[in-house]
Amino acid sequence: MAFHKGDVTLSEVEGSCIMQGKSQQIHIAGKGAISAIGNNVAENFASLRNLQTGVSKITVLTTRYAETLPAAEVKLTNEELAARCGLNSNEPRTALFSLIAAKEAVTDANIPDFKKWRTGFVSANTVGAMDKTETIYKYFMEDGNTNKLIEEDPYDAGYVTELVANELGIKEHITTISTACSSSANAMAYGARLIKSNQLDIVVAGGCDAMSRFTLNGFNSLMILDTNPCTPYDDNRKGLNLGEGAGYVVLVSEKVAATLSKKPTTTLSGYANANDAFHQTASSPEGKGNFMAMQGALEMSGLAAKDIDYINLHGTGTPNNDLSEGIAVQRIFGAVPKASSTKPYTGHTLGACAGIEAVYCILSIENGIIFPNLRFQTKMKELDFTPVTELLQNIEVNHVMSNSFGFGGNCSSVIFSKAN
Amino acid sequence: MTLYINGIGCISPQHTFDNSVFLPEVKEYATNRLACVDADYAKFFDAGSLRRMGRLMKYGTAAGMIALRDAGIDVPGAITTGTALGLPEVSQKFLRSLIEVEETIVSPTTFIQSTHNTVSSNIALLCKCFSHNNTFSHKGFSFESALTDAQLLTLENTDNILVGAYDEVSDYKYAAMKKTNELRQEPCSNLDIYGAQNKGILAGEGAAFFVLSKEKNENSYGSFIGNKTFYKPENKGEIRNHILSFLQENHSSMEEIDVIITGISGAKEVDETRIELNKNLFTTQTILAYKHLCGEYMTSSAFAFWLASKILKSQQIPDAVILENRNRSPKNILLYNSHKHNHSLMLFKAC
Numbered sequence: 001m002a003f004h005k006g007d008v009t010l011s012e013v014e015g016s017c018i019m020q021g022k023s024q025q026i027h028i029a030g031k032g033a034i035s036a037i038g039n040n041v042a043e044n045f046a047s048l049r050n051l052q053t054g055v056s057k058i059t060v061l062t063t064r065y066a067e068t069l070p071a072a073e074v075k076l077t078n079e080e081l082a083a084r085c086g087l088n089s090n091e092p093r094t095a096l097f098s099l100i101a102a103k104e105a106v107t108d109a110n111i112p113d114f115k116k117w118r119t120g121f122v123s124a125n126t127v128g129a130m131d132k133t134e135t136i137y138k139y140f141m142e143d144g145n146t147n148k149l150i151e152e153d154p155y156d157a158g159y160v161t162e163l164v165a166n167e168l169g170i171k172e173h174i175t176t177i178s179t180a181c182s183s184s185a186n187a188m189a190y191g192a193r194l195i196k197s198n199q200l201d202i203v204v205a206g207g208c209d210a211m212s213r214f215t216l217n218g219f220n221s222l223m224i225l226d227t228n229p230c231t232p233y234d235d236n237r238k239g240l241n242l243g244e245g246a247g248y249v250v251l252v253s254e255k256v257a258a259t260l261s262k263k264p265t266t267t268l269s270g271y272a273n274a275n276d277a278f279h280q281t282a283s284s285p286e287g288k289g290n291f292m293a294m295q296g297a298l299e300m301s302g303l304a305a306k307d308i309d310y311i312n313l314h315g316t317g318t319p320n321n322d323l324s325e326g327i328a329v330q331r332i333f334g335a336v337p338k339a340s341s342t343k344p345y346t347g348h349t350l351g352a353c354a355g356i357e358a359v360y361c362i363l364s365i366e367n368g369i370i371f372p373n374l375r376f377q378t379k380m381k382e383l384d385f386t387p388v389t390e391l392l393q394n395i396e397v398n399h400v401m402s403n404s405f406g407f408g409g410n411c412s413s414v415i416f417s418k419a420n
Numbered sequence: 421m422t423l424y425i426n427g428i429g430c431i432s433p434q435h436t437f438d439n440s441v442f443l444p445e446v447k448e449y450a451t452n453r454l455a456c457v458d459a460d461y462a463k464f465f466d467a468g469s470l471r472r473m474g475r476l477m478k479y480g481t482a483a484g485m486i487a488l489r490d491a492g493i494d495v496p497g498a499i500t501t502g503t504a505l506g507l508p509e510v511s512q513k514f515l516r517s518l519i520e521v522e523e524t525i526v527s528p529t530t531f532i533q534s535t536h537n538t539v540s541s542n543i544a545l546l547c548k549c550f551s552h553n554n555t556f557s558h559k560g561f562s563f564e565s566a567l568t569d570a571q572l573l574t575l576e577n578t579d580n581i582l583v584g585a586y587d588e589v590s591d592y593k594y595a596a597m598k599k600t601n602e603l604r605q606e607p608c609s610n611l612d613i614y615g616a617q618n619k620g621i622l623a624g625e626g627a628a629f630f631v632l633s634k635e636k637n638e639n640s641y642g643s644f645i646g647n648k649t650f651y652k653p654e655n656k657g658e659i660r661n662h663i664l665s666f667l668q669e670n671h672s673s674m675e676e677i678d679v680i681i682t683g684i685s686g687a688k689e690v691d692e693t694r695i696e697l698n699k700n701l702f703t704t705q706t707i708l709a710y711k712h713l714c715g716e717y718m719t720s721s722a723f724a725f726w727l728a729s730k731i732l733k734s735q736q737i738p739d740a741v742i743l744e745n746r747n748r749s750p751k752n753i754l755l756y757n758s759h760k761h762n763h764s765l766m767l768f769k770a771c
Binding site for chain 2: 063064065126128133134137138140141155156157158159161162165171172173174175176177178179180186190193194197213214217218221222273274275276277278279280281288289292406407408409410
C-alpha cells in the first residue's frame with residue numbers, strides 16, 4: 001500500500017518508529033479558516049479578540065426558521081464565495097468554503113517545491129451537496145422529473161473533496177471522512193498517521209460544511225436548537241446554534257518542516273478516536289467515549305493532564321453534550337485547566353468544527369491568548385468548573401486540547417503543542 | 421504487511437450471507453437495478469429496532485455482525501468502514517418529509533440515521549466496542565481508505581479489526597443514473613453483461629465486512645497483502661505502471677499472480693481499458709468478473725474482497741465469475757477495480 005513516488009512501503013516501516021511509539025513529530029506549516037466570524041484566519045482572529053459573535057438572524061439560507069432560529073452563517077452568497085475562490089457558483093456551498101480555507105492554508109504554508117513532495121488531501125464533511133439537492137429534490141418528488149437532477153448524490157461527500165483537490169493540484173492521496181461532528185478531527189489524525197507511516201510528506205487536513213434546511217430541520221426535530229444565541233456550559237443552556245464554514249491545517253513531516261523559511265509554530269502532538277457506544281445521538285451520562293478520547297490523546301502526546309494549558313471544549317450548548325463532556329473533563333483533569341467553547345462565536349459547524357477550532361488552538365499557542373466562552377453567566381450545578389469568560393492575553397500557552405464529539409458516539413480529541 | 425482474513429460477512433443481490441455455501445446458484449435479474457437479498461434480520465435485531473431501521477442500516481449492520489460471529493469475536497479491536505453515499509434512502513425520507521410539510525413538523529427518526537457513520541456506530545453500539553471507529557466517504561476510495569486505516573491500526577498495535585463497506589441504490593441515485601444514460605437498456609439480464617454489444621451498467625448495492633487479524637487461525641480465509649489507490653490516471657500506460665509497481669512494492673510480480681478480479685462492468689469507455697489490460701497484461705491469469713452479481717456501485721470492491729476470500733479458502737472458482745479460464749490454482753489474487761477517477765488495487769494470498 002503505497003500512494004507515492006517513493007519506494008518505502010508500509011511493510012518496510014513495520015518494526016520501525018511507529019511500533020516503538022517514537023514516531024516523528026507532525027508539524028503544522030499552515031492554516032486556513034472561513035466561518036461566520038471571518039473569511040480568513042486574520043478576520044477570525046480579530047473577531048475572537050473583539051468578542052464579536054457570528055450568531056445572528058438567518059439571511060442567506062432560505063428557510064421557514066429565518067426569523068426564529070439564529071445561526072452563524074457566512075454572510076456571503078454562493079456567487080460571492082465563488083468569486084473569491086474561482087470555483088463555479090453552481091457547485092455546493094460546502095466546496096466553496098473548503099477551497100477558500102484550504103487554499104489559504106496551502107498559501108500560508110508556503111512550501112518550496114510543493115509539487116516534489118508526496119502530498120495528500122484528507123477532508124471531512126457531513127452534508128456533501130445537500131444544499132443543491134434539497135432545492136432540486138422538490139421537482140423530483142412532484143413529477144419524477146429527472147431533468148433537473150444533479151448527478152451527484154445529495155450525500156456524496158467525496159464529490160466536494162475531489163473538486164477542491166483538483167483545484168489544489170493534489171492527486172497523490174485523496175479521501176474524505178464523515179463521522180458526524182468529529183469528522184475533521186479524524187481527518188487531521190488520519191493525515192498525521194499517513195505521514196508517520198511514511199506514505200506521505202504533506203497532508204492538507206480539515207473539514208467543511210454548509211448550512212442546509214436538512215440539518216437545520218434535523219437538529220430542530222431533536223429539539224436541541226436554541227432559539228437565542230447559544231450559551232455553552234451555562235446552567236441555563238438551551239441548545240446549539242448551527243454554523244457553517246471550513247478549517248484546514250497543513251501537516252508536514254520533520255523533513256518538510258526543515259525546508260521551510262517560516263518555521264512551524266505548532267505540532268499535532270496527540271489524537272485519539274473512541275466510541276461512546278451508548279446511543280445514536282446522545283452522549284452517555286458519564287461521558288465514557290469523551291473520557292477515552294481525551295485520555296488517548298494525552299497518552300500519545302506523552303503529556304500529563306496538568307501540562308494542558310487550555311481546552312477548546314466541544315461545548316455545543318446542548319444540555320446533554322456539555323454535561324457529559326464536563327464530567328469527563330473533570331475526571332481526566334481533576335483541577336480543570338482554562339477551558340472554553342468557541343461555538344458562541346461560530347455556531348456548531350458540524351464536519352468543519354474541529355478544523356476551524358484547530359486554527360483557533362494554533363492562534364492561542366502562537367499569540368499566548370485564550371478566547372472566552374461568550375455569554376456565559378451561570379455555573380452548571382453538576383460541575384465544579386466554569387469556562388473562561390474574558391479574553392486572556394500575554395500568557396504562556398504550550399499545549400492545547402481540542403474536543404469534538406458527534407452522532408454515533410464518535411468522540412475525538414486532538415492536542416496541539418508549541419513547536420520546540 | 422500481511423493481515424489474515426479471519427471472518428467475513430456479505431449481504432448482496434446474491435445469496436451471500438450464509439458463509440457455509442459459496443454462490444450455490446446465481447440469481448438472475450431481468451432489470452438494471454439489483455437489490456440486496458435480505459438475510460433473516462430477526463436473528464440480529466429486536467422487533468422494535470427493526471421497525472425503526474432503514475434497509476441499509478439493517479443489511480449493513482447485519483453484514484458486520486455476520487463477520488464478527490464468523491471470526492468468533494465478540495468485540496473487535498476497532499471498526500473502520502467505507503460508504504460512498506451514507507444512508508440515502510432514510511436521508512431522502514427525511515428530506516421528503518420536510519419538503520412535504522414545508523419545514524413544519526418532522527420526525528427525527530430518519531434524521532438520526534442520516535449521518536454516514538450510522539452503520540459503523542450501530543455495530544459499535546451492538547457489540548459495545550469503545551475503540552477507534554471511523555467512516556470514510558469518498559466515492560470509489562471509501563472501502564480502500566478503510567483498509568488503509570485498518571493497516572495503520574495494525575501497525576499501531578490494534579488487532580482483530582472489523583473493516584467493511586456498504587452502499588445502497590436510492591430512487592434518486594437510480595433516476596440520476598438513468599438521466600446520464602449510464603444504465604443498461606432494459607430488457608436485459610445480469611447474466612449477459614460483458615458482451616461487446618451490451619453496453620451500460622447495472623445499478624447495484626451491498627455490504628461486506630471482514631475481520632482482519634495479525635495471526636492466522638483455523639477459520640482464516642486467506643491473507644490480505646496490501647492495497648493501493650490512484651486518482652485520475654492520465655493514460656493506460658500510467659495504469660499499467662501503477663499495477664506493476666504495486667506488485668513490486670508488495671514483493672510480488674505479474675508471473676506470480678494466478679487470478680485477476682477485474683471490475684469490468686459494462687461501462688463502455690471504462691471497460692475498454694480493462695479489456696485491453698486483460699489482453700495485454702493479464703495474459704496468463706484466470707480472469708474473473710463480479711459486477712453481474714452485485715451491480716456497479718462505489719464500494720463494490722468490498723464485494724470483490726469477499727469473492728477473493730471465498731476463493732482462497734475453498735480453492736474453488738465458481739463458473740459464474742470466470743471470464744477467461746487459464747486453469748490456475750488460485751493462490752495469488754490481484755483485484756483491479758475503478759469507479760470513474762478512482763482506481764484501486766488489492767493483493768491477496770492463500771494461507
